[in-house]
Amino acid sequence: MRRNKVFAAGAAALALGLSLTACGTTEDKKGSGGSGGDAACDLKLAFFGPETGDAAGLGKPIIQGAQLAIDQYNEEHSDCEVEFVKRDSQGSPDAAPALATDVAGDDSIIGVVGPAFSGESAAAGPIFAEVGVPTVSPSATNPALSENGWDTFHRALGNDATQGPAAARYIKDTLKASTVYVIDDASEYGAGLAGIVEEDLGDAVVGTDTIQQKQTDFSATVTKVTDAKPDAVFFGGYYAEATILIGQLRNGGWDGTFVVADGVKDPAFLDAGKAAEGTIITCPCIPDTDPAVAEFAKSYEAAFGEAPGTYAAEAYDAASIFLDGIGDGIDNREDMLKFVNDYDEKGITKQLKFDDKGEPADVHVYAYTVKDGAIVPEGEIK
Template identity: 75%
Template sequence: MRRNKVVGVGAVALTLGLALSACGTTEDGDGGGDAGGGDAACDVSLAFFGPETGPAAGLGAPIIDGAQLAIDQYNEDAECEVGYEKFDSQGNPDEAPNLAPEVASDEAIIGVVGPAFSGESAAAGPIFADAGVPTITPSATNPTLAENGWDTFHRALGNDATQGPAAAKYIQETIGSEATFVIDDASEYGAGLAGIVEDSLGDVVVGTDTIQAGDTDFSATVTKAVDSKADTIFFGGYYAEATILIGQLRDGGFDGQFVVADGVKDPAYLEAGDDAEGTIITCPCIPDTDPAVAEFAEAFEAEFGSAPGTYAAEAYDAANIFLDGIAEGIDNREDMLEFVNEYDEAGVTKQLAFDETGEPTDVHVYSYTVEGGEIVPEGEIE
């Protein structure tokens, strides 16, 4: 039976809401899953696969905690607690092939929240597919990941084939750009997204360039961008490079609009200070101010002492899909994969269901702006 994952409303009801999430209820009010039916699976675990340390750890932390909250809620009254294993890839596609076999060899792990990034997803995906390990990434957005024939792959958010055109639409219709320069960081994620934005913008693009992740001197790219007379620059990449890049662009004389995507939506980007002000960020991640996630955000802050970061809610949804299966007694990868493939339930972020390639059937893209030293949601890009 599907668990009731509704989080308690308000401070007074918060504790009650967490308990209800853990024990589950059925539509007729009887206990579901382990608490009522006594048929929940035992001796099983979920795993996180992504950056826990390293330069991209800021994007991994909310995913870790989002899944942790779901598991903690489930375990609060469970007769058999679900384990939670973390596999720290540092977001590095070179590390992923060495780490994925550790997940595959632990048969107690029947679901993976992740991999977090596109590059490591491409590297680890074949290994998970061969081992039959169901995965639900809350954050990897490269469209080609769903084109590899991995029946174990699922994505809890829209891919860059939807985010890229949405970003281009914002650049053209909201900003009104007449000349956009496109930069990428050569990563699977950044280059892929930048290419989609470039194609979507068409003749508006006045130049492109590529930087390398880990570099700190972007003067050659800054010169090209400034010389292009662009009024807008789009960057496909992560926050570590974006923080440096925007400072060097401003120092180099660029005073136009800077547009980035979900890989930059991290508080660490705000370390750029005044240079970051006005930056537009696109993301297929729902704002934590949205009424649909307000109760989740309240529970998250109660447990971790801070507001949920990027992809925390998507990770919470991903973990809860697996936990729903465990509550119904699923204790092996084969049955869990079938359960995930057929899943169609309301989550915190959207209606959670997948097509035959593992893509979500419900997709939204949102815009944010850096204002007053904070990342502030603007709304959905329609």
């Protein structure tokens, strides 16, 4: 393992800035891009995703997860620190090309943690690929992203071709739902995921509908669902719309099981109150019941004063890959891209290794449920 992922247990030590063994000994270093294996200097890592706007709740833990990895690296390299810069897309595909062009033009940005969402990944991907900026997304799950031939694209989690079937299995095998209504938010992520779930559920689907992001009146959709009387509703989309949608469905008299995916796994969804109770959330994000993630959660909470949110640990892993390369002396994008493509090390969330399309070799999908006003892990969906 290039960076020792073992966290100290003492809260006092954590508060002072836990240090990880960042790069091993001098003898361990390969020096694949620098002189003699010494850490490269004057470099930046970029976050690309929502820092503000409606989706900021999903961006915050990604930013903080990456920040923690960088802060710990810098503790070990105080004379040669890595700078963390943020490119705030607000989760919008429309904003992505200009931001990607900005990143591409700054040669000191040697890697990108992100893009966070699928739509912005599709818009920014060609620009990153053209100039060779390696990216590792901790959260973009649309399967088509790895089919574009971008050598620069990687993701640190399973895509919706694994999450969608897992959600469908849970609906059929665990919920025993015989009828399901499928709704999406027309986004690249939401529509893609909902389509996979619909296909896998087959004849169990009694209706489909599409809403729009930033929509607040779902009365037409509520009428369609209550008329169909499904045992379950699957929604492909993000927490902003899901929070309102479930409230209106409950007010409309529907009492079945609401099933959503990782785009809804945010504390803001709990603002729906009683209406959110019993909601099932699927996510390719590992719960903090895992020992390694639990130790990560302690240091995260010490640093930021709150528990890690969705994809914080995956963002830590994504940043750590780049930091391993920088620690090995890599100081240019070409060598960093080769380093990432060849990477095969144990991370917090999984064995971090990519296939030739940038997909992770180690994929798991987990179920969570909203219980007593909290999002509680149920376990892996086998």
